[in-house]
Amino acid sequence: MGLLEFFKDKGFNASGDKVTLSDGNVWEVLVDPEVVERTIEGSASLVVLHSAEATKMHFDVCQNSSLKVVELFAGDVASTCDVYQQSDSECDIISVSVAGSAANYTVNLDGCNASNRLRSAYIAGGEERTKVSVRVNHNVSDCTSDSLVKGVAGGKSVGEFYGLVYVAQDAQRTDARQTNRNIEIGKDAKIITKPQLEIYADDVKCSHGATVGQLDGDAVLYMRQRGLSEQQARRLQIEGFVNDIVLSAGEIGECLAGELTTKLESL
């Protein structure tokens, strides 16, 4: 089931509706909003579906507050998402793209002990161009950030990742991770990846890395030896690669995995 059908099934009617899921979480569902501006006190969970409109989002996450955002890009659209986090706040973003979109995240960790986690997966096919850029600014000490972006490019598509972790001079004891992993399917697909660190503090733990790989031939051989066809083995491997990102997200994660699988079948 796709994400929108899933929410309709749970009673969603129009953009802005709130839907309670079986885990007790209340999700506000937005469809193609032009502008989203929120100040979060306490906790908030948002689902944003992008299919036709460019979206500009701005979140202020207050002290001790938490924000969860799930985004699905089902159209060739652009979005920007700026997050400002105060001390002891948490923000968790899961973003999936199946339609050649451009997503631009800027996270500002402005209060101590704030933590940010971003998980993003995309599959690009045909002549699509999918772009994810993530800038995390560690402006104060003792914050944590962890960004993981996984891309799959098939056909003649292009996948792009631009990452920057900025650690200000006073942002001691920063713990920042940024990872970009990609799979190129076929010789006409292209991945561009540019992970960067800019560190001005001296007591920090930062790691970044990027990989671009083909499918793992040994894994395909292993699966075929158990009876799967080569095509099934390849598909299962790509599915596994991207599903990793979404499966921690419960029922919503399953829908996102479904969206990714549908896209994969169309490659």
Add this chain to the structure above:
Amino acid sequence: MLSVKNLHAKVGDKEILRGINLEVRAGEVHAIMGPNGSGKSTFASVLAGNEKFEVTEGTVEFMGKNLLDLSIEERACMGLFLGFQYPVEIPGVTMANFMKMAVNEQRKFRGEEPLTAGEFLRMMRETSAGVELDSKLTSRAVNEGFSGGEKKKNEIFQMAMLDPKLAVLDETDSGLDIDALRIVATGVTKLHTPENATIVITHYQRLLDYIVPDYVHVLYKGQIIYSGDKSLALKLEKEGYDWLINEHKE
């Protein structure tokens, strides 16, 4: 069941198998031993259909068919199972999902209906208990983060799930402590019936204390230079391969 005649295979320009002859009938257990680099793992890979190796001469018949004409997955579906020396990790793909596809693909090949989710789960539960594989592992990604022993147990678990006609176990004992070795070997013995056959490739006699072979073959420089019964393994353990190799040279 399996008839190998004068099998030659190479990787790149290097000939590794230089004329292997082997007959395996239903109900038999064969052990293949031999020094490092003698071609044991290559033989297993060639039987499984690994495209890295090129067969240059000879024939292999399996269940009445020309094995060398078949794809890797066709061989698997016909009942050829390879227990990998180094089982591969597949991130994001759960054991349950992977095994369900494998079991149902093999059923489809045999013209059987796929198992329902319930039937499959019951089968998986019973089978994992049978080989003492922690049932939690079946909900994890394939081999990811498994210990060496767990990976090998997982091979035996998959073998039990797929119920092959011929299992080729490539150094299943390497890297196992004595308890894991016992569990793996007991699992293999339990799965053995008069209708199926097993080829155990091993370095050490140790494994053959648990899996008692009908025949022991010594592979050296790509050929089986000597075959005997299980007492051969004991003699090799004590005296090494030198006497055989010298005899072969003469």
